[in-house]
Amino acid sequence: MDVYEAVASRRAVRGFADRPVPRETLERALAAAAWAPSGSNLQPWHAYVVTGGPLAGIKKRVGERLASGEPWDEAEYEMYPAALKSPYRERRSAFGEQRYGALGIGREDWEARQRAAAANWDCFGAPAALFCYLDRDMGRPQWSDVGMYLQTVMLLLRAEGLHSCPQMSWAKFHGTVAEVLSPPGELVLFCGMSIGFEDVAAGEARTGRAPLDETVTFVDGL
Numbered sequence: 001m002d003v004y005e006a007v008a009s010r011r012a013v014r015g016f017a018d019r020p021v022p023r024e025t026l027e028r029a030l031a032a033a034a035w036a037p038s039g040s041n042l043q044p045w046h047a048y049v050v051t052g053g054p055l056a057g058i059k060k061r062v063g064e065r066l067a068s069g070e071p072w073d074e075a076e077y078e079m080y081p082a083a084l085k086s087p088y089r090e091r092r093s094a095f096g097e098q099r100y101g102a103l104g105i106g107r108e109d110w111e112a113r114q115r116a117a118a119a120n121w122d123c124f125g126a127p128a129a130l131f132c133y134l135d136r137d138m139g140r141p142q143w144s145d146v147g148m149y150l151q152t153v154m155l156l157l158r159a160e161g162l163h164s165c166p167q168m169s170w171a172k173f174h175g176t177v178a179e180v181l182s183p184p185g186e187l188v189l190f191c192g193m194s195i196g197f198e199d200v201a202a203g204e205a206r207t208g209r210a211p212l213d214e215t216v217t218f219v220d221g222l
């Protein structure tokens with residue numbers, strides 16, 4: 001698979017097959033992803049790859065918390081600016097409409113949206129997950145490094161025939177994830193990532209993108 005194909009076929013998959021992912025495959029992809037770039041080669045990512053009983057334990061504990069109506073954990077970082085301005089606000093609502101519209105959930109049906117969102121914490125049925133941490137005192141450039149690392153992981157997973165879904169929603173339950181993974185206290189959970197083989201029957205529409213000239217400016221030489 002060439003890079004263009006890996007990029008074009010990667011998407012946030014939200015329906016995985018009940019088919020285990022071999023440990024060697026995950027190791028191969030994660031070993032290759034270590035070559036992702038980072039400022040001064042800090043490699044600020046700390047990835048926990050979780051399968052089997054430990055992943056089932058995390059899903060179960062979060063499921064129990066959801067069922068009991070317990071609130072989310074205190075946020076350790078802001079996921080989005082409080083007042084999202086244009087054009088980001090419109091892009092977010094277009095995404096919400098597409099995602100929840102495909103499930104037959106109306107714009108104002110907050111409860112149904114929350115129920116659908118709960119599938120995040122079952123990893124959409126995926127048999128493997130990656131929880132990505134970084135040190136609490138790292139700055140914006142290092143968070144960006146972690147993003148590059150995660151995209152590298154996702155593209156390599158495509159090369160292995162696997163799909164993924166990056167999920168900040170896991171940060172809402174960072175305490176429960178930590179109960180199982182016991183990361184050092186100085187780490188903060190940026191996101192989880194569901195990993196597995198796609199359940200093709202689940203089928204979801206491809207998201208769109210802004211036209212190139214909205215996000216890229218070419219400044220040509222004379």
Ligand SMILES: Cc1cc2nc3c(=O)[nH]c(=O)nc-3n(C[C@H](O)[C@H](O)[C@H](O)COP(=O)(O)O)c2cc1C
Pocket residue numbers: 010011012013014095120165166167168169170191206207
């Ligand atoms: C950092 C990050 C966090 C995300 N968190 C979630 C999430 O919690 N749940 C989810 O279903 N999708 C999540 N997504 C997936 C985005 O919704 C998705 O990437 C975006 O809508 C574009 O769609 P595509 O990835 O299918 O092209 C996240 C993506 C990124 C990069």
